[in-house]
Amino acid sequence: MKMKQYLDRLSEIYRAIDRAYSEALRHYSFSCDGCPDNCCVTKFHHYTLAEEFYLAEGFRKLNEAELRAIASRAENAAKMHNSSPEDMLAMCPLNENGLCVLYEFRPMICRIHGVPYELFRNFKMEYGDGCYRFIMEKENAPKDFRINRTPFYLEIAQIEREIREKLNFTGRYKKTTAEMVLSIINGERKTD
Ligand code: SF4
Incomplete structure (x- = not known):
């Protein structure tokens, strides 16, 4: 399916999020550098096919060896998630040497x-009051700058509706990054 128009719109939203995030870091004089509580070990779920298609675009630039390494890490992470409590820490398969x-x-x-x-x-x-590190470091700071996630969620939901309509997809979508990665590697998210 031709995805460009959807992915371009998603890209604009991501750019707006990145700008808002940088503004928040400046506002609070906060930095993620050297964080031991890396958010890449947090078990997040993603709820849109749209974001999986976007991530799939990135896989085009990976070579065979990189794909094999990521697939192996994704299988391990998915196993850990499936055999452990909700808060089990498993590094995201896309994280390599901290990046x-x-x-x-x-x-x-x-x-x-x-x-x-x-x-x-x-x-x-x-x-939401931020990650563990933010809460600890900025305990006494007034929380006078909050990123308003509402427009971002609404715009992504609209893109998701359009993609689902086009694909005639009516199922539920809830995946960890490891599960997203495995779907992409298994060829489920072709963008053209
Ligand atoms: S995709 Fe994975 S490695 Fe990349 S920022 Fe998100 S959690 Fe970290």
Whole structure:
């Protein structure tokens, strides 16, 4: 399926998220550098096919050896997740020596996790106070800058609706990054 128009729109949203995130880091004089509580070991779920298609684009630039290494790490991470409590720590298969090998293609939660946010959904406002390190370091700082996640979620939901309609996909989507990676490697997310 031709995906370009959807992926271009998603790219714009990611850019806006990255700008908001940088602004939040500046506002709080906060940095993720050298963080021992790496968010790449946090078990996140992703909820859109759209983001899986976007991540799949990044796989085009990987060679065979890199793909094999990522596939092996993804299988191990998926096994750990499936055999352990919800908070089991398993490094994301895309993290290599502390760096994301597909950084420019990483999903939304990787971009936005860590700083205070607000989100309007289910008729009420939700608030998040940031990652563990942020909460510890900025315990006494006024939380006077919150990334508003609402427009980002709404725009991604709209793209997701359009993709699902086009694909006639009505199923539920909830995957860890390891599961996303395995679907992509198994050839389920061709973008053209
Ligand atoms: S996709 Fe990249 S940034 Fe996100 S958890 Fe994995 S390695 Fe970390």
